[in-house]
Amino acid sequence: MTPAAGLGLKPQHYAEALAATDQGLWFEVHPENYMSAGGPRLSALAEIRQNHPLSLHGVGLSLAADADPDPEHLSALRKLVDRFEPFVVSEHLAWSSHRGIHQPDLLPFPRTHVALARIAGSISRMQDALGRRVLIENPSLYLPLTGHDLDETDFLATLVSRTGCGLLVDVNNVFVSASNLGYGAEAYLDALPAEAIGEIHLAGHGPDEGGSGLLIDTHGAPVAEAVWTLFERLIDRIGPRPTLIERDDDVPAFAVLMAERARAQVLLEAGASTHV
Secondary structure, three states: OOOOEEEEOOHHHHHHHHHOOOOOOEEEEOHHHHOOOOOHHHHHHHHHHOOOOEEEEOOOOOOOOOOOOOHHHHHHHHHHHHHHOOOEEEEEOOEEEEOOEEEEEEEOOOOOHHHHHHHHHHHHHHHHHHOOOOEEEOOOOOOOOOOOOOOHHHHHHHHHHHHOOEEEEEHHHHHHHHHHHOOOHHHHHHHOOHHHEEEEEEOOOEEOOOOOOOEEOOOOOOOOHHHHHHHHHHHHHHOOOOEEEOOOOOOOOHHHHHHHHHHHHHHHHHHHHOOO
């Protein structure tokens, strides 16, 4: 069966998501929004899970921080995993907390051998706590950092080999980072280990309103044509993978997102025909 396309689930779309009958449709949520003992959001998610598979996409574990993942956070995440049995659990290659101070962003770090060992340890702790393999997402980058020992694709591939984790490839992140830092998005995607890729994200971006010339990973616009082109090229190489239409700002009507989801599904099915 061809891997299907899904949508990021938003509260304003709960009723439509529950009623949707499209074959293969799945939904992804940030688990941090559902780490509670009860309430209407958790109840709605339980209803939707009866009809559709779920993916949990974490934003709060700060795997690239210089500290172990928060055990309380991992415990709460394990409870959600046990209850909803998601087909994918993922997190970001970034940090957002330091010594108890939390930043409202996913921040970069120098890709040193020391950082590699530390992050591999954090991923292993996460996988041990959840009792399953997780996927790690490539970041969006805006300015060059100094002090790197490894290219990002080598860093990701080494994390895969050391921990057994998989990759969540955000094609929009690749396009944004490549534009901002001046490298080839195609070469980046070609360098990723195909067998490790367990999910793909597609999202929108926009120009920096300050006039810097940077592209910003806004998740507040339709998927750009250049990102669709990269996605099709990636699928041609690796075959179809579960693919998410990700929209977190200026969220349109459910039908608009479903139209983007349908476009992704067509490309996944076309890719499947060439990887029989």
